[in-house]
Amino acid sequence: MRAHPGNGRPRARSLSSDGRLRRRPLLKIAAGVSAVVLAATACGGGSGSDDGVVELRFSWWGADDRHAVTQQVIEEFEAANPDIRIVGDYTDWASYWDRLATSTAAGDAPDIITQEERYLREYGDRGALADLSELESLDLSNIDPLVAESGDMNGQTYGVATGVNAYTIMADLDAFEEAGVELPDDETWSWDDYVDLAIEISETTGGDILGAQSMAYNEAGFQIFARQKGENLYNEDGTLGYSEETLTEWFSITDRLLEAEGQPTASESVEIEALGPDGSVLATNTGAMAHFWTNQLGQQTETSGHEIELLRYPGESTEDRAGMFFKPAMFYSVSAESEHPEEAGRFVDFLVNSNEAAELILADRGLPANIDVRGHIVSQLPEADARSAVFLSDIEGTIEDGNPPPPIGAGEVVDIIKRISDDMGFGELTPEEAAQQFTEEVEAATEAS
Template identity: 40%
Template sequence: MTTLTRRSALALFAGTAAVGALSACGTGAGSKNADGSVTLRVSWWGNDVRNNQTQQVIDAFQQAHPNIKIQAEPGVWSGYWDKLATQTAANDAPDVIQMDLAYIAEYGGRGALLDLSKQSQLDLSAFDQNTIKAGQYNGKLNGISTGQNALAVFANVNVFKKAGVAIPDDSKWTWDDYLRTAQALAAGAGNYGSSYGLTDQSLSIWLRQRGEQLYTQDGQTGFTVDGVASYMAFQKKLMDANAAPPASVAQEDIGAPVEQTLAATNKTGLSFWWTNQLAPLTKASGSDIKLLRVPSQDGNPKDDGLFYKPSMYWSASSRSKHAAEAATFIDYLVNNTDVAKIITTERGFSTSQKIQDAIKPLLTPTDKSALDFLSEIKPELGEPPAVPPTGSSKAADSLGRHTTDVLFGRASAQDAAAAFKSDADNMIKSAKK
């Protein structure tokens, strides 16, 4: 996002009174069609698998609700949030929005999302309180979680076989073990051993292993410069040991669609992904993938910092002229068993028992692997981290930029970490003005 766009979005969101006044304006799809129907714009990020599944769901919904037409707006992660910020700043947000944990406070905290708890069309009775709480911010239900997942190391079985390297025992491996495994893969397969985990959620796991946290419950940063520096230094250590790709390749990989990443094209044996991404990566790579716990500092899986994360959310724009219809569509997405049989686990494992029972006979071996992994790690999990505060949604971009500077040798890990902390603190502080 350019500076101008970012400032425009922040200026638009500033103050609940301004948001309230704008909420009556509606989105561009607000008026009724000639036949009396309404059009809902629905946006999401994804891959070919998710796009095809979602379109099937849209087609079925429109057959069941001929008075509601859906205008699909699929995108990819790398450009999704810039586009959404621009649309929201221009009072042109989609009616129904696929939302992420990193952004739900950013949009919900500024009044841009509908309070779904007040929409009678959405039935929440099938969901446990933890699921509902996961979408709440400042007392409002800004999104309903599509399911849960966890961060894992994806081990490409074919790359391991080609390199003649045994898949490590993830119940006791450390980051040093991870480095040695990645080196062996790179040497044996003639490729890259590991991708980089240059995301704020990967950093969150690293910090949790050190007794720190990305954000506190009161909406501040909860980490030290030394904590982030150790994370950045490890990424540089991977590259210097020829266990991970050069900085230029890493930079391209960060923004690549899932199907074009190093992991999906069998150019790396180890990579960091969420469990709900197992199916598309298995399909794209054509290889079996073994899910492994993230390494820990001491080899104890109870210290690896993992947690269950809402895969994503379905939210609605507070400025939609068709809130009832938007809530009706969201209810269809999260409660309808026919929808569940189409989506299965691609957006995570639903916590609704009704949905779980509906899809159980349809689970593929890949789905079962992800579910088994989530069940296996459950006794080891810690408390979920705090919801990222308003203003922090671009911290992930800052992290990637500063860590890439370390890989390129443009900054030391200590200086880059200090710059990242300054960025994150200032983002949060500026959002409160």
């Protein structure tokens, strides 16, 4: 089986609605990374010190609250492992990938690296990451099977999932009540039900409440849709795994909603997308449904001031198979250049397998990938995260498998799908033309890598 915070993108260096990189900085110095990584010999990462303590660098991205919590985790680890010192190497998301690419190219990569799935293959294929399965200090036996192999490529394990998220539809219960429309049965509803429901909400409220926010900006929605057809966004070898007929059908859903005013207009969607999660139709109380990762429930609930319900994707029981999946929120990797890989493995083991670390991190890096640790902290989670945990538990039995790591160049898809969706929304492309252009551009981006 194969399986983000998940926390949509002109090429400015900024954060997308689910915390994803808007451009692919690593490839700008790919030749440098490839050449230096292959030539480097134990010149990067941590080192010893005068007091005999092994010093390791650990890189991550995030805001101030994540930095503070991570420092607490480091202190807990160091107290239990006095022979190891962890030095934080953190920055915001916009700077992280340029900084990591530069240090890797210089043979000075951090010992422990926080990775995102779109870039894991890029670093792994260039020899920058160690095979975690060879580290005796790291136990991977209790990682959720639905994401346990998500960091595996070419017979090696380049990353272990920090935690899990699922892509869902979030529904504003107050909006449904105001529209006089019943919440759907998410175990049985179809894609036609979704479209009809969104249109009905817009019509019954005279457009004061729109049925749904555009789903076209995030390829995760299409990935679920394709999986429901027995296809996928990407194959195991990194090639595209869907038919253009399936992609055309998916774009057509948005086209139908635009035509019937079941979602914001093209210009409104552009504005909403630019504002990020804080500008969603849920957050602004102007719509009934929107597509988000489970870890974003708390933010949407708090910003909207309304009760938000998590719903399974339409089509899970009416299409060929279930398409929803668990997504690794992030990965922990170990640099292939680290002078102390076993000590680095001990720290990664603490991060993913210890209750002590989980009690501090909680769901900040997704609900823990270690199944036992996940169960341990459920009662300690904030209300929204606890509801997300229950939702993930409810759908776990319906998830059939996971996804392989995206190909090198997959980060470009964030820009591609946004631009093509906008062009279709403004009537410049038909769904068929949008599907064809998307395929051509994604193939070019991934094959050129």
